[in-house]
Amino acid sequence: MGFHGVFPYLVSPIDSSGEIKADVLARLCEDLIQAGVHGLTPLGSTGEFAYLSWPQRRRIVQIVIDSARGRVPVIAGVAATTTADAVAQSREFERLGCSGILAILESYFPVSDEGVFAYFSAIAKAVSVPLVLYTNPNFQRSDLSLPIIDRLSHISNIGYIKDASSNTGRLLAIINQVGERMKVFSASAHIPACVMLIGGVGWMAGPACIAPRQSVELYELCRRGSWEAAMNLQRRLWALNQAFAKYNLAACIKGGLELQGYAVGAPLLPQAPLPPDGIEEVRRALVAIGAL
Amino acid sequence: MGFHGVFPYLVSPIDSSGEIKADVLARLCEDLIQAGVHGLTPLGSTGEFAYLSWPQRRRIVQIVIDSARGRVPVIAGVAATTTADAVAQSREFERLGCSGILAILESYFPVSDEGVFAYFSAIAKAVSVPLVLYTNPNFQRSDLSLPIIDRLSHISNIGYIKDASSNTGRLLAIINQVGERMKVFSASAHIPACVMLIGGVGWMAGPACIAPRQSVELYELCRRGSWEAAMNLQRRLWALNQAFAKYNLAACIKGGLELQGYAVGAPLLPQAPLPPDGIEEVRRALVAIGAL
């Protein structure tokens, strides 16, 4: 039935010398799988992909695949400014055994629609695993227009999209346009229950990293059509997303995981760690939903 | 139980000499009431408030109140750059017999949070009817921050908010913050069914002007908790909102009403009328939902 459900965006725990803290990351993966998540996503925004070297990225994906041991799919984030780099990353991640690629286009100068199409279709052609298109107009200089999304949806292994725009109506427009050819995942900028209502298949988001059981429960309620119960839970979970929107995403999730006993550290400098106010806000949000 | 349900944003039909076409507007109001709408809203964005003189605005509100004859509430749009002007408009609309005020802050220079609070609280103090706060960060230079919305929610006759930001998560944050003190209406930039799911009480929007029966049906399905049936209808109605987002709002709704036989004319110059492509898109969208 394809990818679906709750895919936490994993943080990238790194020590002061730049080494990936393999044991911390592996324990986090194991605990998330035990909590029932449906997949794992290393190297999303929350995973600080934009702040990591290629050897660091490669190591993280390797650790996550090894930890998952095939129990849940691993969708690895590929982000590049050039097509050639994106293709090389994707091939290596497929070789390492990932189940899918979360494809991100970075850019410095604006990219034309044709350039956007060329980038994503080149990645799709280079690998055999499914692609999840990622678009985040807030942090990226390019955007995926509806016509380009439609064109890309006709490529056989481009089967998913994750839109981080906060404009939920855009997701419904995409669903109306691409029909069964492409499935939609929510981001933390959308209300997951709303995206499930309009036809989404799940969500990929940082907050699921610190509230995995509650996220899975919310997903199950939505799947069963228990919308009132889902909204009761969703309302309480939303405070976490609000904190997430207010602070640096990586800082927020790393701060929450530290509270839960994972020594994931702070985001890489010059990013600021979660400030005391933010720690307090995340702590309260976690306690309120029983995640601390 | 307060304002709730479907409030079409009325267009402002004006002839070439600047006269309001009273008969066209009155017939539209009558037909909308017959179609079951729960209220009428003259002088929203779709009503081209920003393009009308004060005598024209006053005349429109008078016609709508006369047409409604108390059968449904009339919530009149008040928009001004100065507090004094907003207070004067509001008092006059209350004297004319409106049921509520849709309060809009126009600005040229940026307004501080204190200025925003002072503006809306002065209107609330000047009238006894309920206020609906309106915010549209796309077309206005001011925005209502969450702390200011919270402060305003403690004023007794500020009971509603309509946010036209397209960020549905923001509505859930507002609901979580203000609880029972303030009720939320959707705008056409949100998916109405999603806003109903998260706790909204209805919507105020231009498309309801050209699809009133379908809008009322959608509202009833949401109220009954028939979410699957609601989404079936919502999906088909969304094409209308997409056209609405693509073209000038007033041009789009006026174009649709012309297709339905209302001689509402074109938007005021230098606004462009709906282009042939847009007319065709609106026509197809109306036919598809049985509204033409």
Add this chain to the structure above:
Amino acid sequence: MGFHGVFPYLVSPIDSSGEIKADVLARLCEDLIQAGVHGLTPLGSTGEFAYLSWPQRRRIVQIVIDSARGRVPVIAGVAATTTADAVAQSREFERLGCSGILAILESYFPVSDEGVFAYFSAIAKAVSVPLVLYTNPNFQRSDLSLPIIDRLSHISNIGYIKDASSNTGRLLAIINQVGERMKVFSASAHIPACVMLIGGVGWMAGPACIAPRQSVELYELCRRGSWEAAMNLQRRLWALNQAFAKYNLAACIKGGLELQGYAVGAPLLPQAPLPPDGIEEVRRALVAIGAL
């Protein structure tokens, strides 16, 4: 030789009942003329045009024309969202005896290039006095593209443009494009000496209201090609423009004039008056250039 030199943007002094303080405005006009300014501009941004009713605007233009008594040209600001309103305002100002029109396009919805052209050309056709096109992308939702500026420059009584974008390179592109057909005035967002260097003919700006003698001196130095002396003066004058960019424009100039003994009052609510810090900053800037 056409309009040239220093045109202060006049503030609009209004008492608490909404009456224009005619004596204060007349004295300011007289003093500015005595200081050597080359013209007067009521109802620019600094003049809070967006916050005034039509009777207030009409009265202000009348007072300024009466005060000038033909000694310097008066270029009156016309701002509207509809073509019809702009044409009516312009005709009335011409009837009152203004020497030129500063034409401003207000909008709520985005305006197409054709709409922009139609608006300005309709004003030009309606009057016989020269037009100054005004564009301010920071505070307005429309902008004048280079091709539209070029088309408008071929209309005989559209002879000037004032661009408030802060992008001085855009002014050189305009000058290269329109040649002798249109002359360029600087705004306070540009460095006047730079605009004079690249071929401008003067400036229309709020700060000239509180530093008229220094502004005229700067203009004379630029005209004579004494660029080093000009820059010595310009450097000191720039602190005033920086304060101007930091605070609400009307608040800043009204605050400075109050310090100089003109009872112009505060900007209209909900605009905030200049805060104590701003008053101190403006005072220091005025003292430093000998304007207080």
Add this chain to the structure above:
Amino acid sequence: MGFHGVFPYLVSPIDSSGEIKADVLARLCEDLIQAGVHGLTPLGSTGEFAYLSWPQRRRIVQIVIDSARGRVPVIAGVAATTTADAVAQSREFERLGCSGILAILESYFPVSDEGVFAYFSAIAKAVSVPLVLYTNPNFQRSDLSLPIIDRLSHISNIGYIKDASSNTGRLLAIINQVGERMKVFSASAHIPACVMLIGGVGWMAGPACIAPRQSVELYELCRRGSWEAAMNLQRRLWALNQAFAKYNLAACIKGGLELQGYAVGAPLLPQAPLPPDGIEEVRRALVAIGAL
């Protein structure tokens, strides 16, 4: 007397296998030095730093330093999202023999003022060569505020700033603030003659790569205070900057160099090469100034 004059932003010629075309780059450097430029800047925006791997960047800096043979200073671009990466790049470029560092802050999440200060001061501390701060609010998510620029100007080897904002008034504000502590270079978004007039010391820009003799001539005229002659030349040179602002910067300069006989190739995919219209526009601009 420190860095001054014309520093062309070098393009990065790369073959289809990702190899730097050393001979093409070396010939370009030699010809620019023969044309009289005052320095060379590899890895600016025009140099596509955001699209190159670390080995490619390192190789380019090496080639440029080798080509310059000490005849003119080489200021190498350092761009990173993390402080650690920026420090490592800077140290290596100093080891290779560069004369200065052009320091660029890349970011994915917004950076606080403290983070911005920490990033640049860490680079300054890590090397002994002078730093040129670079800021480009159009293509970067961070910006250097005036207070942070002031703080950084007190660090001894931070001696220059290049602001690519198009807001020339901001440069004068910086000059007024930092006095002799920091010198200002123009970018191609500013009019170089204007920046020289207000006190700048030169410019670092892509167009100087294809019009080096004309750029040096303009610089000499400005230095001599021959402002009228300078403006005559500046006006004609500006057409090149306009093309530069209209198309992808790297595509534009690479396209111009190809016309001049340098086999620099196209920008890296998915960037588009200069389209036929753009080639024609650049050709006309080069012919008009005698650069083709």
